[in-house]
Amino acid sequence: MISLTGIERTFQVGDQTVRALANVNLEIGAGEYLSIMGPSGSGKSTLLNIVGLLDRPSAGTYKLDDRDVTGLSDEEQARVRRDKIGFVFQSFHLVPRLTALDNVSVPMMLAGIGVDERRRRAAKALTDYGLGDRMHHRPSQLSGGQRQRVAMARAAIMHPPVLLADEPTGNLDRASGHEVVALLEALNASGVTLIVVTHDPDLGQRARRQLHMVDGRIDTDDVQRP
C-alpha cells in the first residue's frame, strides 16, 4: 500500500546540510498498525510528513497504492491528501472561529460536497464520537479531549484508507488520551492503515509493528506477534 524506496530528505540550515532522512526504505501494507518512535530530531515527523504528502523527499520514490506520487503536481497531491489520507495532530489544529460541526465539514467542503450532505455526515460522525451535544461549540468551548475527538472525526470523515497521527495524545491528560487511542484503534480495526508517531513508549508499544528511528534511519523494525 505504502512503498518508500531510497527516501532522502535534506534541509539547508545556514551553510550546513542536515539529513533528516537518509535512505529510508519502508513497505507498509493495508490495514497495518504502525508506530514510529525515536528521539527528537530522528526524522520521525519528517517521515510522517512525506508519507502524508505534506513534504517532498529530496530523493527516492514514494508509491501509494502502486501509484508514484513523488512527482505529482500540487493540485494532484492535494487531491490524494483529501481522499486517501487523514491527519491527527498533537495540537489538534482546529479552525478556532468554526464550530465543531463546521470543522468536521472542512474536508468535505474542499471536496465540493453539498451543504446538506456535509451537515448530515459531520453530525453523524460527531455523534458517533460522543460529541452530539457539542456540535455547535467552538474549539475554545471544548476540552482538549473533545477537541482531539473533533479533529479525529474530521480526519476520518472522508473515509481515508490511511490515518496519520503525530503525537495524538501529546497534549492530552491520561483519560482523554486513552479515549483518543481507543478511537484510533477502532478505526484501524475497521481496516484503516494507522501510523502513529510518538515519544510515548506506552502508546508506541500498542502498535503491532514498531519502528525505531535514529539519525534519519530506521534502526529497528519489530513486528509483534499477537
Next chain:
Amino acid sequence: MIRLTDTLRFAANSLAGFRVRSILMIIAMAIGVGAVVVLTALGEGARRYVVNQFSSLGTNLIIVFPGRTETGGNLPGMMVGRSPRDLTLDDAVALLRSRHVTRIAPLNIGSAYLSRGRLNREAPVLGTTHEFREVRGLEMSQGKFLPPADPTQAQSICVIGQTLSRELFGGESPVGEWLRIGDRRFRVIGVLGAKGRSLGFDTDELAIIPVASAQQLFNQPSLFRILVETRHRDSLGAAQDEIRRILKERHEGDEDVTVVTQDAVLDTFDRILRTLTLAVGGIAAISLGVAGILTMNVMLVAVSQRTSEIGLLKALGASGANIRNLFFAEAALLSALGAVAGLLIGAAGILIIRQIYPAFPAAAPAWAVVAAVVTAALTGVGFSLMPARRAARLDPVVALAKR
C-alpha cells in the same frame, strides 16, 4: 473542487472572525469610494449649474462683443496697435439686415446708485431694448417690459427686479413711481418676475433701462454685448458669418469683433468643468489606491497570522489554487462591502450638499460611480494578489509547525 458559495462563505467567516480589522478595512475602502462619489458629484453639479444657466438663454443665440479674443493669423489692428472700434447701436441695428437674424438685443451695462427718497442702494443697470425680454425669456410680475421703440431714442423709463422693488418701495407697488438712477429720473413701468440668477446676473437686483438712456447715463457709446437670435438653430453658422461680414464692412474691413454662439461658450464651460470633475475624481481615487495598499497589508498580516490554518487546509486536501481563491474571495468581499458602504457615504454626502445648497444640482455622474466601484474592486483584488500567492505557496509542514 470547492464550490464558489463555500469559498465565499468561508471567506466571510474569516472576515467575521477578525471583525475589527475587517471593519476598519471596509471604512478605508468606503472613504475612498465615498470621496470619489462626492467630489465628482460636486464637479458634475458645477457643470450642470453652468449648463442650466446658459440653457435659460435661448439655444439659437449668438453673442457679439467688441475686440477679438481669438488669436488669428493676421490681425491688422493688432499689428499697428489700434484699439478695437466701438460696437455701436448702429452696428446692432445693421445686423437686422441679415435674413437669418430675427431679433437683436444690444446690451450696455454699468453700475449706478438707485435712490427713492431716503432709500438708496447701488445696483447693476442694464441698458437694452424691448427684444431683450424675448431673447432672455424674462417673466414680469407687474407692469410691462420696455416697449418696442427706436433703440437710439433715450426714454426715462425703467424695469426693476424684485429685490430692488422690495428694498426701495417696501410693500407698495412701484409701477408708475419715479426712481432716481445716477443723476437721472426714471419712471418704473414694470417689475421682473423672480427668476433668480442667470448668466451671472441676479435679475432680482437688476434695473433695466433703454439702451440709449444707458449710453447717456454711463457716457459709454460702445455696447457691451449684442445678443442676436437666429431664425433656427441650423442657421447659427450662416448667421455668424453674416454678422462678421456686416460688421467688417462697417468697420472699414477690420474684423475687430468676436462672434460666438451660445453653444460654443457652453461647450467650453462644459469641457473645462468635465476636466475639473475628472481631476477631482482622480485625486479622490488616490485614496482608493491607499485603501488598496491597506488591503494588501491586512491580507499579508492575515496570511502570516493564519499560516497554521493554511497548513491545515492544505493537509486536509486544499490545493495552492484553493488557498489563493479563499484569500482572493476575502479581499473581494472586503472591497465589495467597502464599495457598497462608500456608495452609501457618497449618497449621504450628496444629500447633505443638496440640503445646504438646494440650487446646486450635485449628482455623481454614472461613470464616476462605476469607476469608483471598479477601482475599489480592482485595487482590493489586485493588491491581494501577492498575499494570496504567498499563502498559496506556503509549505504545509512549515505552516503546521507554527502554532
